[in-house]
Amino acid sequence: MIVTLTANPSMDRTVELPGELKRGAVIRAERAVQDPGGKGVNIARALKVSDFETVAVLPGDDEDAVLTSLREEGVAFTNMPIGSPIRSNITVVEPDGTTTKLNAPGEPLNDVAQQQLTRLLIQETQSASWLVLAGSLPPGVQSDYYSVVSRAIREAQGENAPLIAVDTSGNALRDAVNGQDGMPNLIKPNSEELAELVGRPDEWQELEGSVEQTARTAAELVERGIDAVLATMGGEGAVLVTAGGAWHAKHAPVKVRSTVGAGDCSLAGYLIAHEQGKSPAECLVQAVAHGSAAASMPGTQVPVLSATTPEAVTLTEINL
Numbered sequence: 001m002i003v004t005l006t007a008n009p010s011m012d013r014t015v016e017l018p019g020e021l022k023r024g025a026v027i028r029a030e031r032a033v034q035d036p037g038g039k040g041v042n043i044a045r046a047l048k049v050s051d052f053e054t055v056a057v058l059p060g061d062d063e064d065a066v067l068t069s070l071r072e073e074g075v076a077f078t079n080m081p082i083g084s085p086i087r088s089n090i091t092v093v094e095p096d097g098t099t100t101k102l103n104a105p106g107e108p109l110n111d112v113a114q115q116q117l118t119r120l121l122i123q124e125t126q127s128a129s130w131l132v133l134a135g136s137l138p139p140g141v142q143s144d145y146y147s148v149v150s151r152a153i154r155e156a157q158g159e160n161a162p163l164i165a166v167d168t169s170g171n172a173l174r175d176a177v178n179g180q181d182g183m184p185n186l187i188k189p190n191s192e193e194l195a196e197l198v199g200r201p202d203e204w205q206e207l208e209g210s211v212e213q214t215a216r217t218a219a220e221l222v223e224r225g226i227d228a229v230l231a232t233m234g235g236e237g238a239v240l241v242t243a244g245g246a247w248h249a250k251h252a253p254v255k256v257r258s259t260v261g262a263g264d265c266s267l268a269g270y271l272i273a274h275e276q277g278k279s280p281a282e283c284l285v286q287a288v289a290h291g292s293a294a295a296s297m298p299g300t301q302v303p304v305l306s307a308t309t310p311e312a313v314t315l316t317e318i319n320l
């Protein structure tokens with residue numbers, strides 16, 4: 001069973017425009033959709049739609065629209081009431097696929113709420129194989145929260161502790177991999193996040209354009225004690241580096257409808273293959289197949305495993 005934590009969930013509102021986005025104009029959208037969101041929520045939705053057991057842990061009131069949508073989708077969740085509505089994040093999609101995202105800061109969580117959330121996670125992860133800590137941290141939460149949660153879970157569950165995946169950015173990611181509270185088992189940075197993590201933020205564009213350099217940079221993090229680094233490269237696919245090897249995988253081109261949530265689905269694909277006992281390279285292939293399928297769907301919709309096309313993914317081993 002896979003437990004996800006979304007400390008800063010959202011209602012994702014996506015509008016598709018008939019033409020280019022013009023600043024300052026009133027634009028009539030062609031289509032508008034809304035989906036429950038936040039990275040851990042998306043991962044749980046992607047797992048559930050393919051019948052993998054999952055629980056999404058998140059702050060939010062029982063009657064909040066995000067939780068109502070999760071109930072409708074049949075996604076199991078445990079929520080912690082906060083007395084205010086979950087934030088709305090807006091995505092604007094232009095006909096050429098250009099996506100502009102406006103993310104709200106989210107509802108603050110005080111110390112008591114953070115401790116309560118950690119306690120909920122300890123309860124929910126008693127028989128979990130993975131815990132996924134995903135997305136930004138809301139106002140009031142220190143950037144080392146994922147590190148603190150990881151330590152609490154590992155102390156509470158001992159030998160039965162789940163593997164921990166972290167999918168976040170900025171200081172929350174930096175602090176999650178500083179090693180003081182142990183390393184995550186898996187991280188999923190994009191090129192920008194990877195460059196920042198190794199302390200060379202200016203290198204991100206080079207990383208995005210070079211599979212070998214991405215793999216070498218990810219390997220630096222594996223040397224620091226992370227089991228697996230799944231580095232996503234947008235349309236160029238993804239690189240996986242573990243102590244046992246490095247691989248690049250790329251899907252045949254697809255018509256992109258919305259890239260929002262594609263990274264979350266990549267991680268879901270990786271976890272699905274891992275739950276099925278597949279090899280690291282096969283987990284990478286499924287990650288890329290899931291990410292591509294998600295990018296070809298509107299809004300933050302998630303693909304079912306049977307609709308993904310791992311056979312359209314080219315896998316290459318990288319010699320470091």
Ligand SMILES: O=P(O)(O)OC[C@@]1(O)O[C@H](CO)[C@@H](O)[C@@H]1O
Nearest residue numbers: 010037038039089103135136261
């Ligand atoms: O503001 P955060 O927490 O970094 O990201 C939130 C978010 O952009 O991530 C998901 C896509 O990955 C969306 O569902 C959601 O709106």
